Amino acid sequence: MTVKRSLMTLCVLLLTNTFSFSQSPLIHQMVQQVSGDTLFATIADLQPMDRVNASNSMVPAYYLKQRLQQYDVDTVFFHFFKDNTPPNVIGIRYGELYPDDYYILGGHYDAVLPGAGADDNASGTAGVLEMARVTRGIKLQKSLMLILFAAEEVGLWGSFAFVDSAINHSVNIEGMINMDMIAYSHNLTDSSVSVCYKYHCLDMLDTFMVAAGLYVPELGIETDSSSAVIWASDHAPFWLQQIPALFLIENSDRWGGSFNPYYHTFADTIGMGANSPWLAEKITRSAVATLLLYVEPFLPIGIELPTYQKPTVTLYPNPTHQQFTIRSPQLTQHINLTLFDNTGRVVLSQMNLPNGHSVDISSLPHGVYFVRIDIDGEAVTKKVVKM
Template identity: 25%
Template sequence: MQRENFKGHCWILLVILMTLFSSTYSGANSAINKQADAQNLDVYLQQIIGSGSFRNHQNTEELNRVSAWIKEQMRLFGIPCQFQNYIVNRENYRNVVCSLNVRRADKVIVGAHYDVFEQQQGADDNASGVAGVLETARILAQEKKNLKHNVEFVFYTLEEPPYANTEYMGSYVHAKSEQAQRDKIQGVYILEMIGYYDAAQTQEYPAGLKWFYPSHANFIAAVSDIDSRGLGENFCAAMQNLECQRLVAPSITPGINFSSHSNYWKYDIPAIMVTDTAFYRNKNYHTSADTLKTLNLEKMTQVIDGLVQAILK
């Protein structure tokens, strides 16, 4: 995830919008069966993080290791994948694009970036999101007969600086490639840091938002622009045991475009970011302290189960 400076007058607009569109959901659907497995997440996370090498833009060998492992893992789920290759500064980079085809005309996209900032393990940012997409794929492959849409799973490269907010982001490359088919895309769910929770910690917010949101740091958030607000509402409504907060604001509002979802907005494709709020909560953000031991795998399973139900519905 990327971080930028904010402009105060834009946040005033955001606060006004929040009073109109924000909602809290907790335990909305007690009938949801737990399907995501914390042990599976642990295995995925260890494979993504690896040992001693860092999957940043300078280390294409490690990026290629991770993307090849993702492709093979998805194959084991019965979901075929292809590399979406592109070149930046004479280096080869690749997204992993995987299709769960149930012969429908339209589709849903679920994605996460697998690269990291500098020399960090990036457990929350964003191995947690990648692991979440993998476990979602495993479950939906088993629920294939119940799917109402095709599902495309995408694992992006080059989300982090120095390529953040540029046309070299893997999500920009993918979104651009989908523009001709945008009318067939029901929605895009981007998992961006979904693993850090602390009920005793005080949640931080941009100026003004603390009056509208919980003080505790123990919820998942769905961030959308106005056109994508239905996706956020459906996602939060599908959550079972974990509190879910919605943030809805115009796509031009600073601070809601920190991740891959915003590149789909550029092509009028509805998309939301599912997040633990990143640096507003997790002080390990972009440091060497962002390690596997800081993640709450059980709460990650709750996020995944909610996402699965939102897609199935």
């Protein structure tokens, strides 16, 4: 059963909450940088990797570590907790004023056989990396911990081990957000998130409502504190220790027809199980905005608000019969391109293309393709329809 209290909560907290209700320009800018294109580029990186627990591959863990290091977090490490099991991958940005007070964004990176696990949970993993990306170069008052959990699918091993270790070392965790499955929209019409919480998390839920209302007003919000499935991911060990935590998942009726039909199947791939860069972007923005309200970002003295220009790329004509041209207004460098079909298979890969290059796809079958374009260390994904 789902409890719908979003509107009521918003009204109550408008009267009672202590946060100011004007936007912070810095938070606004960081939240706006969260991009569905970038999230889907990360999902495209992860879906061909073997993330099944039994394989014990370290490839995904090294990839995640490298991504966190790329965004200059203060420390990145592997948290090994069990023999023959990949580690949790943890990055920390230490707070300048309160380094011992931690807020956590987490998501599991493992997957089940035989799936590529694009929605479950390359999507949430991508969201965690996205927070590392958009906080690059920014100072925080409190510490932000970014955790990619291992071994969720076999019984939340990674998150239980992490919470045990944190309790043993008296780590002060003030709050946690877990994202697990944020990129599937039923019929591409669902535009809301399910926020799962327990009663010790009501303050955090109120903060989430404020943050989402201020910075992601286009995202619909449903809340759920009572259905059985809300325990089924990595926030559960935090709840059991009475640590405030929210679980964000695409809003799908998990007992009815709109639940992701590709869940735990071979077709949990970009285009099938993960079909909505829009929803992944908005849910990630809501998590990032909430945590930023807590960790309080600020700019070092003498530093201007960085201006950010996301690479813009146009592919035309689209839909197309034969070929499409790639063009970017600000781009002079060369472009790397990867084309995926809707099962996530790479069907074309070309390096060092000049701006304005035309890509011939006349030999490919009709259908929808995802184009990943790498420019200047940033990746964007676009859809192309071959007619």
